[in-house]
Amino acid sequence: MYTLYHHPFCPHSRFIRLVLGEYGLDLRLVEERVWERREAFLALNPAATTPVLIAEGFPPIPQAAIIAEYVDEAHGLDAGERRLLPTSMAERVEVRRLMAWFNEKFFEEASNPLVTERIYKRFMSEDNGGGPPAPDVMRAAKVNVRYHLTYIGWLAKTRNYLAGDRLTYADLAAAAHLSAIDYLGDVPWSEDDAAKSWYARVKSRPSFRPLLSEWLAGVPASRTYVDLDF
Template sequence: MFTLFHHSFCPHSRFIRLALGEHGLEMRLVEERAWERREAFLALNPAGTTPVLTAEGQPPIPGAGLIAEYLDETHGADLGERRLLPSVMAERIEVRRLMAWFNEKFFEEASNPLVTERIYKRFMSEQNGGGAPAADVIRAAKANVRYHLAYIGWLAKTRNFLAGDRLTYADLAAAAHLSAIDYLGDVPWIEDDAAKAWYARIKSRPSFRPLLSEWLAGVPASRTYVDLDF
């Protein structure tokens, strides 16, 4: 069994949880507050970021990108035609391009500032950066969500899934980041029907159920978060 060091609202952690679920692999979850920089966790990942995947007899695997590649190399073939990283090179490149778009660009511009300001800061000490949410940061991030949502909508209108004809890591990465901020009510679904319809399809998958069942004390989920027919 795998052990995943994660945080429930870390978008990268959510991506790997979805990937493990799609592979049908069992996992033990260990919540990690990365900002506390525990020595034992830093020994697993000196960068001090989640997620980190461990398995008996294997070195720790840090970071969503490395974990996704590891899962494909070790378990991807078991999925056959449902493989999350396609075998055709051009398709693999497109999946990796979109994974990077969401795990790097969307994360930097939208999901990370929103989750940090509205969730993480509640639990951080002042020394670790805690305090009141920065309104200007939230305002800029919410504006960025709008153009990312438009891009997702364009992809969804021109393809069956974001990277092509079938579900891939690209869909899971995008949905993971969106889910973290949808909990907060920060996704303007009314602005793009194609993006909304695509997300509803991904959100209805069995791998998504554990995410939708998690709640944060003191921060109620938005109306759209658990509604599969939002």
């Protein structure tokens, strides 16, 4: 069994939960509020970021991209056609490119600002950066969501899945980030039918069910969040 230090609305944590869910791996979740900078957690990951995966016999494995590579090396070959990182070099490059696009670019420009302003800051002390959301930050992030949604729609129109013919890390990374802000109602699904149809397919997978069942007290989920036929 793996142990994952995560936050329920950390997009990177959601990505790894989807990956482990697709492989049917047993998982114990430990919620971590990274802004509290617990000494025990800093000992696992001095960068104070989630997720961190604990696997027996290995040092703590931090960061979504590193965890994804570890999971592929440990379980990908046994997964056969369900492997989330393809075997050909060209396909692997494209999956890694898109995985980085969402885990780095989309995170920086859209999902992290929105989750931080609307969720994390509710639980932070003033000393840790808590307080009311910053309207200008949220406004800019929402504009960026539209830009990224258009790109997802273009990919979905030209391929069966985002990186090619079958489900890969690229789809799970994109869906993880979208799910965190879809909870907040910050994804304008009506603006791109192709992106919406792709997300509906990924969202309907069994690995997504644990994410859709999580609710935050005081912050109700949007109408589209749990609706599989939105």
